[in-house]
Amino acid sequence: MSRIEEFKDEVDLYSADLSRWPQDKVKPALDLMKANPVAKAYFDDALKLDEKLRDYGAKPVNVDALATRIMAEMQKAPAQTAQPFKFNPAYLFAPGGGLLAAALIGFVIGFYPQAQTDFLLDPVYYSQEQGTTTDSGMDAAISEEDIF
Secondary structure (H helix, E strand, O other), X not given: XXXXXXXXXXXXXXXXXXXXXXXXXXXXXXXXXXXOHHHHHHHHHHHHHHHHHHHOOOOOOOHHHHHHHHHHHHHHOOOOOOOOXXXXXXXXXXXXXXXHHHHHHHHHHHHOXXXXXXXXXXXXXXXXXXXXXXXXXXXXXXHHHHHO
């Protein structure tokens, strides 16, 4: 990239106000403007643009005229009469009806007996004798001595 392109990028970045430029770039920029008329012309155009932007002010807003226009439009619109309130039972259930339905479905599913898929682990299918083995006598001895 040529030095003039870098200079144009720096002018676009830092503006034509040299006080906003980094200190190490000010002297090379001034030297380039002295040596190159294209750089000087670009800097002068940027300086003119900065002056225009500094002097630019927002147009004052005429609030009274705006208020007058709004009031005129409101007077043109037909007056709306207030509708009497009509009670609808759906108003009671609309906000919480979905939550109530979800809670009821969850309650029903939770207490509905589920079909047993694994018969080997279900204690209903085993008798009392099968639950405790007394073949070796170790279970009864441990339970009598250590636990009780």
